[in-house]
Amino acid sequence: xxxxxxxxxxxxxxxxxxxxxxxxxxxxxxxxxxxxxxxxxxxxxxxxxxxxxxxxxxxxxxxxxxxxxxxxxxxxxxxxxxxxxxxxxxxxxxxxxxxxxxxxxxxxxxxxxxxxxxxxxxxxxxxxxxxxxxxxxxxxxxxxxxxxxxxxxxxxxxxxxxxxxxxxxxxxxxxxxxxxxxxxxxxxxxxxxxxxxxxxxxxxxxxxxxxxxxxxxxxxxxxxxxxxxxxxxxxxxxxxxxxxxxxxxxxxxxxxxxxxxxxxxxxxxxxxxxxxxxxxxxxxxxxxxxxxxxxxxxxxxxxxxxxxxxxxxxxxxxxxxxxxxxxxxxxxxxxxxxxxxxxxxxxxxxxxxxxxxxxxxxxxxxxxxxxxxxxxxxxxxxx
Numbered sequence: 555x556x557x558x559x560x561x562x563x564x565x566x567x568x569x570x571x572x573x574x575x576x577x578x579x580x581x582x583x584x585x586x587x588x589x590x591x592x593x594x595x596x597x598x599x600x601x602x603x604x605x606x607x608x609x610x611x612x613x614x615x616x617x618x619x620x621x622x623x624x625x626x627x628x629x630x631x632x633x634x635x636x637x638x639x640x641x642x643x644x645x646x647x648x649x650x651x652x653x654x655x656x657x658x659x660x661x662x663x664x665x666x667x668x669x670x671x672x673x674x675x676x677x678x679x680x681x682x683x684x685x686x687x688x689x690x691x692x693x694x695x696x697x698x699x700x701x702x703x704x705x706x707x708x709x710x711x712x713x714x715x716x717x718x719x720x721x722x723x724x725x726x727x728x729x730x731x732x733x734x735x736x737x738x739x740x741x742x743x744x745x746x747x748x749x750x751x752x753x754x755x756x757x758x759x760x761x762x763x764x765x766x767x768x769x770x771x772x773x774x775x776x777x778x779x780x781x782x783x784x785x786x787x788x789x790x791x792x793x794x795x796x797x798x799x800x801x802x803x804x805x806x807x808x809x810x811x812x813x814x815x816x817x818x819x820x821x822x823x824x825x826x827x828x829x830x831x832x833x834x835x836x837x838x839x840x841x842x843x844x845x846x847x848x849x850x851x852x853x854x855x856x857x858x859x860x861x862x863x864x865x866x867x868x869x870x871x872x873x874x875x876x877x878x879x880x881x882x883x884x885x886x887x888x889x890x891x892x893x894x895x896x897x898x899x900x901x902x903x904x905x906x907x908x909x910x911x912x913x914x915x916x917x918x919x920x921x922x923x924x925x926x927x928x929x930x931x932x933x934x935x936x937x
Contacts, residue, residue: 566630567861568854573627574868576620577876580701581912583620584883585904586612589897591822593617594697596671596884599891606822608898614814619843621704625776626847628708629783632719641720648712656705659877660698664688667880668696670888698765701880707773710766711780719784733789742795745782749775750840757836775843793855796848803849810842870924874916882911 587593590609591600601609636644665688669681677684688696699706722729736742756771766773786792817835820826886907890900 565861566855566859567865568851568858569627569630570865570869571858572623572850572854574865574872576624577872578868579616579620580876581879581883581908582612582905583616584701584880585887585901585908588887588891589901590818592818596667596697596880597674597887597891600822601897602823605897609901610815610818610822614818615811618814618839619846622776622779622843623847623850624704625708625711625779626783626786629780629785630787631783632712632715632780633784633787636719636723641716641723644719645713645716648709652705652709652712655873655877656699656702656709659702659705663877663881664696664698664700664702667700667884670884671696674888674891701876707766707776708780711777714777715781715784718781722784722788729785729788732785733792736785737789737791737795742792742799745778746844749778749844750837752778753836753840754833757839758832779847793851797852797855799848800852803845803852806841806845807849810838810845813838814842871913871916871920874920875912878912878915879908882908885911 584595586609587595588597588599589601590606590613591598592610592613600606632644635647639647665685666681668688669684672684672687677687736744752771752774756774760768760770760772786796813834817831817838820828820831883904886904887900890903893900
C-alpha cells in the first residue's frame, strides 16, 4: 500500500489523499455487501425490497472502480521508487511490504474473519476448533485470503513488470517516446479503449475468485492500470492531458452509475439472469472505472494537493486500516445481523464501531509498537 510519490519537492499529495480515502471506504463498502447480495463477503443477508437501494448505490459506485484506482496509484509509486533506487531494492521492498503481510495476514487475520461466517452458518465450536476447517479444502468457502488478494496481485504484478520497468529506467527515452505518443491528440484514450475491450471480451467468461490463475479479466485490467500508473508518473504532460478530460468524465459518471444501479437492481431484486445484463455491466464498468479515475485525479489535483497533519497521520495508519478492517466488520455484522432493529441502524453501527475498533487498535497497539521499535533502533545507532 504505497505512500511515496517521488520526492518532497514534487510529491503529489492528492494521490496520498485518494489512496487513503479508498482504504477508508473499504469499511462501508464491505459492510454494505452483506445487504446488497452482490459480491463476496462473510455474512450474506440480502434485502429484497426498496430498502436495498442505499446498499446497491454504495456497492455499485465503489466496487466498480476503487481497486483499479489503487493499482493505478501503485504504478505511480513504483515509478517514483525506481527513479531513486535500484531494481534489487524494489524487489526487496515489494517482498517486505506486500508478500510478507499477505502471508502473515492470511494465517493470522483471515481465520478470525471467517470464524464469524462459520458462527452465522451454525458452527458452535470455539475459534480453535474452527481453525482446521479454515485450513482445509473448505478454505475457499471461507473466502481464503479475502481482501488480502490485492497484496498478492500487486506483488506478482510488480515482479512481472520488473524487466519492463528496468528497461525504461535504463533507457528513459523509451518511456519518453511512449509518453509523447499518448499526449498527441486523443491518443490518451487508447489505454482506456484497451480497458473497455478487455472488460467486454474477458469479464463475461473469466469472473475469477481472486486466485490470479484463471482470473484473466481482472489480471489484464488491474495489470494495465498498474503499468499505466507508471507511465502517468513519468511525464507531467500526461498528467495535464488526463485533466483535459474532466468535463467528459463529469458527463459519463452519472450515466454509468444509472446503468450500474439498474443492472444490480435487476440481479438483486428481480433475480434476473438475462445475459444482456452481464454485457451491459462490463461495458459500463469499463467506461466508469476510467471516467472515475480521470474525475478523481482532476478533483484531487485541484482541491487535495496539499500537505496536512491529518494526511500524515492517515498515511501512517492506512495500512493497518487495510489489513485489519474486515475483522471488526465481520464481528459487528455478526453481532447485529439477527437483531430486531432497523437495517440502516445495523449498518451504521457496524461502520462506526469498525472505525472506532481500528482507530483504538492502531493508537494503543500498532503506534506504540512502531514508536518502541523506532526508539530501540535509535538507541542502537547511538550506542
